[in-house]
Amino acid sequence: MFYYLFYSLCDVWSGFNVFKYITFRAGGAAATALLLSIFLGPWMIRKLQELNIGQYIRKEECADLFTLHQKKQGTPTMGGVLIILVLLISTLLWADFSNRYIILVLLITLGLGWVGFMDDYLKIHKKNAKGLKISAKLFGQLIVAGIVGFYLYYNPVNSEFATKLGVPFFKSFFVDLGYFYIPFVMLVIVGASNAVNFTDGLDGLAIGCTMMVAITFIIVTYLCGHVVFSKYLHIINVAGSGELAVFCAALVGASLGFLWFNCYPAEIFMGDTGSLAIGGALGFISVVVKQEILLVIAGGIFVIEALSVIIQIISFRTTGKRVFLIAPLHHHFEKKGWDETKVTVRFWIISIIFALISLATLKLR
Numbered sequence: 001m002f003y004y005l006f007y008s009l010c011d012v013w014s015g016f017n018v019f020k021y022i023t024f025r026a027g028g029a030a031a032t033a034l035l036l037s038i039f040l041g042p043w044m045i046r047k048l049q050e051l052n053i054g055q056y057i058r059k060e061e062c063a064d065l066f067t068l069h070q071k072k073q074g075t076p077t078m079g080g081v082l083i084i085l086v087l088l089i090s091t092l093l094w095a096d097f098s099n100r101y102i103i104l105v106l107l108i109t110l111g112l113g114w115v116g117f118m119d120d121y122l123k124i125h126k127k128n129a130k131g132l133k134i135s136a137k138l139f140g141q142l143i144v145a146g147i148v149g150f151y152l153y154y155n156p157v158n159s160e161f162a163t164k165l166g167v168p169f170f171k172s173f174f175v176d177l178g179y180f181y182i183p184f185v186m187l188v189i190v191g192a193s194n195a196v197n198f199t200d201g202l203d204g205l206a207i208g209c210t211m212m213v214a215i216t217f218i219i220v221t222y223l224c225g226h227v228v229f230s231k232y233l234h235i236i237n238v239a240g241s242g243e244l245a246v247f248c249a250a251l252v253g254a255s256l257g258f259l260w261f262n263c264y265p266a267e268i269f270m271g272d273t274g275s276l277a278i279g280g281a282l283g284f285i286s287v288v289v290k291q292e293i294l295l296v297i298a299g300g301i302f303v304i305e306a307l308s309v310i311i312q313i314i315s316f317r318t319t320g321k322r323v324f325l326i327a328p329l330h331h332h333f334e335k336k337g338w339d340e341t342k343v344t345v346r347f348w349i350i351s352i353i354f355a356l357i358s359l360a361t362l363k364l365r
Contacts, residue, residue, distance in 0.1 A: 001093050002028070022222060022242050026249035029094035033250040036086045037257020045261065045268050048076035053124050055269055075266055078120045080274020083254050084113045090250035099243040101288050104151070105281055106247075108144060112193055112280035115140035116272035131272065141190045141276070148284060149185035157238045157288055166290050168297065168361035171234040188292050192283030195302035197275040198309050198328045203266040204259055205330060205344045209301045210278050211255040212351040216298040216358055217285055218248040223362065224289040234365050236290040244285050251281070264341050294361060300354035301347050305329055 002019060018024045048054075054074035087109060095102045118140075119131035131137075156162035163181035164174040177184050200206035223229045225242020258274075261267045270278075279302070286295035296303055305328045312327035325335040333343045 001097070022225075022245050025094040026218060026222075026246045029090045029246045029250040030253035032093060033086050033090040033253030034257045035253075036089060037082065037254055038260060040082060040086065041257065041261045041268070044079065044082045045076050048078060048268065053078050053120075072266070072269075075269060077124070077269040077271040078117070078273050079258065079262070079268040080113060080116060080120075080270040080272070080277060082268075083258055083270060083274045084109060084277055086254045086257065087247070087250050090253065091247050094250070095246040096243050099240050100155075101157075101241055101244050102247060104148065104288075105244065105284055108148060108189070108284050109277045109281045111144040112141060113273055113277035115144070116197075116274065116276035119272040119276075137272075138190070141193055141280070142186060144280065145186040145189035145193075145283075146182070148189060148287075149182035152185060152287065153182050157241065158236055158290070161236050161290060164290070165292060166236055168293055168358075169364055171365045184292075185287050188287055188295070189280050189283035191306070192286070192295065192299065192302070193276045193279035195299065195306040196279030196282070197272060199302050199305040199330070200270060200272075200275040201328060202330050202334075202340050202344050203264040204262050205347055206275055206278075207255050207259050207262055207270060208344065208348045209299070209351040210282075211252055211259070212348070212355045213282055213295070213299045213302075214248045214251040214255060216355045217282065217289075217295075218245045218252065219359060220291055220294065220362070221245045221248060221285060221289055224291070233362050235362060238289055241289050244288065247281075248285065251278070264344065294358050297361065298355050298358035300357075301351045308332070 002025070053076055055072050055077045088106060091097075091102065091106060097103065115132075115137060119137055123131040132140075153163070161174065163177045165177055165184070167173050167175070196206055196210065199209060221244040222242050223233060224235055224238050225240060225245070227237055230237035258268075258270065262270065282295060282299065286292045308324055308329035309327045311323050315321055315323045324332040326332055330343050330347065334340060
């Protein structure tokens, strides 16, 4: 909105010319999202408390988790509504909303946020820690991701590299996925969505790691959308993708603001409403800029958390034994006696390292 409102007035005053720059608008989006989060956070917490929307952990379904997190019972959840609301407002204010990638990322955020909202609602309304059936949740995610996959297949972000997958550390090595591109896009979006969801188990853990990945993709989207920089770095240039840097900046601001209330001891949880939406948005952004493998590196913590769940399930079903004391991995360390804050901060540190490695791949080619 500001882009159209003020940039059109640059003939009246040249100072308005700054609104054409993505870097300026990204900074504005981050600041707006942060301030909105801080301002709306207390109101959101009060409303959730009034509606009795609190965290529910059923002892008989998850005894170990109940023992570790009994004190978290009743803490307001569904805080993802705040994150999505702030993201929506900040992006619409500062981004060029005629850009198709901005429209798509907001639709994906809202779509997956709705799936997460239904999951959270059932957990609270029916007092059932499982929420939506796994099949129903996955079906909802696949529908949203499938629509995006088909759209990008028939409306490619870059005609030369339409169905090709880039590989970090290599300048000109690409894997052409052909018709498998659509299921691949679905895998990336759904996988990222669930990976963030698995990570959301400790105060500040998921939102802190999200912030690291979002900062990484502010840089990546800006570089991929810039003709000169992308050519210099030998990365695929995707016209218009630089505008996603504004969304990523808004996500950083929203994450930082939410962390103010979500840090230990948390006053609010994002719930599946937030985690599914955030993960799906990050997955989509990586697909647009053709840096899907880079997301695996930058979001290394998310990947590790998801793998710990998969390994635990496969091991228990095939051998009857558990590899980890509890999955996801952060609960394993809690069970070993680590303080919750120690687990969270150490995972943040690892997330920063992964982010730096992912950025290094842009130059080391």
